[in-house]
Amino acid sequence: MTDDRPRAAVQTHELMLALVRGPALAVATLPLSILLFVLSVISIALIVVGVGVFTTPLVLEGVRTYANQRRYLVDKWGGLPVPPPYRPFPPNLREGVVGQVERCTLLLKEHATWRDLVWLPADMTAGFVTALLPPLLPINHKLTKTMLEPTKEMLLARRVEQLYETRHDAVDSSAAELRRIERDLHDGAQARLVAMGMSLGTIEALVERDPVRAKQMIAQARENSAEALTELRDLVRGIHPPVLAERGLPDALRALALRMEIPVEEDIDLPGRFEEPVESAVYFAVSEVLTNAAKHSGASRVWLDAVYSQTPSGPMIRIAVTDDGKGGADLDSGSGMRGIERRLAQFDGILAANSPAGGPTMITMEVPAAPIDPGPAS
Structure with a gap:
């Protein structure tokens, strides 16, 4: 009983x-x-x-x-x-x-x-x-x-509106990225290659009557070719970093933390590989936030935390970037933060900032994503 x-x-x-x-x-x-x-x-x-x-x-x-x-x-x-x-x-x-x-x-x-x-x-x-x-x-x-x-109709209408906005932002971001690539090619590698072509024509004319001058110009052309190659590599790295393509998001974020001007303590617990567009969006969003912290916050140290978890709404990548700077960061204070927000919104991701005057500043990002390759079992 x-x-x-x-x-x-x-x-x-x-x-x-x-x-x-x-x-x-x-x-x-x-x-x-x-x-x-x-x-x-x-x-x-x-x-x-x-x-x-x-x-x-x-x-x-x-x-x-x-x-x-x-x-x-x-x-x-x-x-x-x-x-x-x-x-x-x-x-x-x-x-x-x-x-x-x-x-x-x-x-x-x-x-x-x-x-x-x-x-x-x-x-x-x-x-x-x-x-x-x-x-x-x-x-x-x-x-x-x-x-x-x-109501279901209201939720559906809101979802359609969000998809329209993110599609519009994606088109704008793609157009802006294409303009950046064209500008970098025109001002950098293309200009150097044009100069090399002109130099080679001059060298051809000088080979017989002024060999010494021709050798000097050949050396200069070699330097220009090396610089053009470096600029092309940097441009490709800006489109999709090699470490991201070869080793995935966890190692790419660790490499990003090591390259920062101020010390970054990282705690990254992400499984394997994710879809390439998601990895790219998260990588460049974190890169922008870390760069902002190094340039504008006056911080002496930054903490980068990235975890993967199962939530009631599905699998999620959660990232927090915290610095001990002066605070005062605002999502509406500049185009950079709005650009990050638009980049993440294309994947239904969100960006939030907690930055009281005097600090510290915490920027959090959440992006729905499931690993496509969970990697080796630990």
């Missing part, structure tokens, strides 16, 4: 919590839901006379704050995660009256805004009743989740 006392104790504890939480939620639900719904209706109606253009964004952002708080309570009390469905505002949103009109338009075009407004009457009626009666409180968790979580 099993002892049901622990289970009964848990149920009693949950009932006591519901007796406290339910009435408190009901007291807050009714006035806030009514107030926000009435203000939203009035403000939207006043758009036709111009006043609502300025009041509607404020009211709707208040509705979002209220809805997000309820999402938080549903997760905390009921263990039902409800992610916010809102799309971020574009970074180039203008200021002033024009920007206010754009903000109002974007909010009203957002499908999640209207779902919030439909949820408010349900919250002030069914939500109020289910919160007032403690046994029905779980229904109130579930009702809120159903009405406030992103």
